[in-house]
Amino acid sequence: MTNKIAIVLGLLIVGIFAADLFVFGWDLHIFLGKKLMVLTEYMAFWR
Template sequence: MTNQIALWLGVFLLGGMMLDFAMFGTEHMLFLGKKMFELLEWMAFWR
């Protein structure tokens, strides 16, 4: 992955998060963060 692709991907993700915060509040990100940690623990088990 080049630096330019990584930069645009980061800008896209941050823009999506800001849009989600503006429209729906922070509850969705908290839920998704918890689910992401569960997924990481599950993947670490199978490693």
């Protein structure tokens, strides 16, 4: 991994946390968890 890729990935992660704080009020992880649970149940249906 080059330094440029590491910096871009680091900024992306920091940006996601900043968006979570300012836009979603720290509720993004709850939203994503619920959507992942729905996806898991949907995938289990087709199994």
